[in-house]
Amino acid sequence: MPNSFHSPWWKSAVVYQVYPRSFADANGDGVGDLAGLITRLDHLQRLGVDALWLSPIYPSPMCDAGYDICDYTDVDPLFGSLADLDELIAQAHERGLKVLLDFVPNHTSDQHPWFIESRASRDNPRRDWYIWRDQPNNWRASIEGGSAWTWDETSQQYYLHFFLPQQPDLNWHHPQVVAAMHQVLHFWLARGVDGFRVDVVHCVGKDQSFADDPRCLAGEPMVKINDQPYSHEVLRGLRRLVDSYPGDRVLIGEVNIRSTARVAAYYGASDELHMSFNFPPLDAPWDPVVLRMCIREVEADLGPLQAWPTWVLSNHDNSRHRSRYGGSLRRARAAAVMLLTLRGTPFIYQGEELGLEDTVVTARTRVDPGGRDGSRAPLPWTVQAPHGWGPTPWLPFAADADVLSVQAQESAADSTLALYRRLLACRRRSTALCLGDWEELPSHPQVLAYRRHHEADERLVCINFADSEHAFPLATPWRVEIASDGQGEGQPFSGRLDPEQALILCR
Numbered sequence: 001m002p003n004s005f006h007s008p009w010w011k012s013a014v015v016y017q018v019y020p021r022s023f024a025d026a027n028g029d030g031v032g033d034l035a036g037l038i039t040r041l042d043h044l045q046r047l048g049v050d051a052l053w054l055s056p057i058y059p060s061p062m063c064d065a066g067y068d069i070c071d072y073t074d075v076d077p078l079f080g081s082l083a084d085l086d087e088l089i090a091q092a093h094e095r096g097l098k099v100l101l102d103f104v105p106n107h108t109s110d111q112h113p114w115f116i117e118s119r120a121s122r123d124n125p126r127r128d129w130y131i132w133r134d135q136p137n138n139w140r141a142s143i144e145g146g147s148a149w150t151w152d153e154t155s156q157q158y159y160l161h162f163f164l165p166q167q168p169d170l171n172w173h174h175p176q177v178v179a180a181m182h183q184v185l186h187f188w189l190a191r192g193v194d195g196f197r198v199d200v201v202h203c204v205g206k207d208q209s210f211a212d213d214p215r216c217l218a219g220e221p222m223v224k225i226n227d228q229p230y231s232h233e234v235l236r237g238l239r240r241l242v243d244s245y246p247g248d249r250v251l252i253g254e255v256n257i258r259s260t261a262r263v264a265a266y267y268g269a270s271d272e273l274h275m276s277f278n279f280p281p282l283d284a285p286w287d288p289v290v291l292r293m294c295i296r297e298v299e300a301d302l303g304p305l306q307a308w309p310t311w312v313l314s315n316h317d318n319s320r321h322r323s324r325y326g327g328s329l330r331r332a333r334a335a336a337v338m339l340l341t342l343r344g345t346p347f348i349y350q351g352e353e354l355g356l357e358d359t360v361v362t363a364r365t366r367v368d369p370g371g372r373d374g375s376r377a378p379l380p381w382t383v384q385a386p387h388g389w390g391p392t393p394w395l396p397f398a399a400d401a402d403v404l405s406v407q408a409q410e411s412a413a414d415s416t417l418a419l420y421r422r423l424l425a426c427r428r429r430s431t432a433l434c435l436g437d438w439e440e441l442p443s444h445p446q447v448l449a450y451r452r453h454h455e456a457d458e459r460l461v462c463i464n465f466a467d468s469e470h471a472f473p474l475a476t477p478w479r480v481e482i483a484s485d486g487q488g489e490g491q492p493f494s495g496r497l498d499p500e501q502a503l504i505l506c507r
């Protein structure tokens, strides 16, 4: 049964992030494409996810892997065509899968016709669609670092970019920019997309005094500190627009501020984001003290606002969680149990369900100017190299691509893929896991334990972070429903946890 029988669907959903250039390659050019994704929808359906979020598929010079867009309402030929995207939406919907696109409001490509006009002359009608100044301030850019201002020789002014110089920031304080970007959302909503992941949405409002920021002196880039009231006004406009469509379309924001309390503000009074990413748990190491703190913060800061949390362990900008946790597959699998049982909507980054590590990137294979290629390697589909891809994939595969391939794991009961499938099925069976309250349970400091509870449905989750066994005694009998290492499922719980083992217990 699809999870969407709950209302709204996104609260009980599991979202799967597709990084299109590395998901599946239908035309054999070594770069993933939409046709490839369509042929592999079965994998996602069998996995049991509810929605796909696609990183950008729009026409782009690819200086920032598609986050530098030169046409918001088309598909880059590298990935296919608009017709392919329509086909993807139709086929995903037939399978009960929602489709979310990446909406990048903060900046365009410097090759976008709007910026080409804007930089043509100071009196161009689109000049103020971007942010031009005679003097730079001390704001710092991200990805390559350095100043957030680049000098334009032709028009003799500096333009602002929070990211690469090839990604000029739009001026959302200009009503025509707001209107043009609203048109983009209408375009996709009318085509049937179910919502958007909104890229660095906390960056769109800019301090109009353009004062120096002392935190930039300490090297902080604007993406981690920009937090202006006007971004909230922009968000309320986007929310009204999205809510005017039927079917619970959703706005999920990337708010990259390292404070859960500040992130909470981007839910507004239920009139801004439906959900926001929250980075502290994604930054956290394999450490029960740090993770416990992150989870408590989410409950304390978001709970009272009725703001629905999200949980992310890996994405295309960060090391995969298996690599961050020291390369241990056992830890990565225990973490998956945590990801899929906390209160909120979990996001699985493609390849996580295979237990992939980062690929090793050398000076020769490096593509991203920000050095984020590690987590972006192609998914290995088949055991045999090139693993279902054209002969020269755009990045090298991660280690053990043969044994971690979908084909190798498909029918192995103890595989990581099988664990993810069981976990997702278990969530579907349990309203406590999808929607229930979260309550921490007393446990050894190395064990994180909590209870999920909704009406008559109840689950306990316990995760042993230590490399030694730990007791977790319970007064009444419980049964192991899921074990991160597959051991003892269906058996009565013994009251002990193996090293780096996570369990879901049911009555």
Ligand code: GLC
Residues within 6 Å of the ligand: 064, 067, 068, 104, 143, 163, 199, 200, 254, 316, 317
């Ligand atoms: C977001 C994206 C990242 C991109 C940046 C600029 O953080 O996730 O990949 O480089 O925004 O668009």
